[in-house]
Amino acid sequence: MPQKNRLSYWKREVLDKLVVLMGGRAAEELFVKDMSSGAQHDIMQATKIARSMVCEWGMSDSLGTVTYDEKTEQGQYLGMAGYHERNYSEETAEAIDKEVRKLIDEAHKRALNILEEHKEQVKLMTDMLMEFETLDSTDIKAIMDGTWNIEAKKSRVKLQDELQMNVPPPPPVPIHVPKPIINPAPGA
Incomplete structure (x- = not known):
């Protein structure tokens, strides 16, 4: 629905x-x-x-x-x-x-x-938010089911950072500036 x-x-x-x-x-x-x-x-x-x-x-x-x-x-x-x-x-x-x-x-x-x-999971989630600032659904599920591994999170964050650093910036967008139209004065 x-x-x-x-x-x-x-x-x-x-x-x-x-x-x-x-x-x-x-x-x-x-x-x-x-x-x-x-x-x-x-x-x-x-x-x-x-x-x-x-x-x-x-x-x-x-x-x-x-x-x-x-x-x-x-x-x-x-x-x-x-x-x-x-x-x-x-x-x-x-x-x-x-x-x-x-x-x-x-x-x-x-x-x-x-x-x-779920007091312990809430405390762990709070600590991890303080350290990493964000948690994704995989992190939250792992915390809630007791399979959380901080080293795995650190390596995922490191990999994401490295991938972002290796991505070249987008090419500049060409800007077309039209030339001004100059109307000569009559009789010139």
């Missing part, structure tokens, strides 16, 4: 996306033992997705297959674009907030568990 321009997502995909988005904050807590503002955008995205799951997509176990959409089209015709009206009770609003919080908290816990389970 094509991944671009998709119109629908499975609940398990969306839950996994929440885990990925909460991974940055979880990593800060686990490895730095502090929090930064760096995870702000991811947290905002996760919250929007969780709210959509509950309010728009009917993916809430406790609130069911109902849409709690706050947007209204009536205001558009009265010059009130952007006007929102909640069409549910305060009790339902609290239940929505509780369900959104639950989804985010569960994703955060899953992210922490995954990072804790």
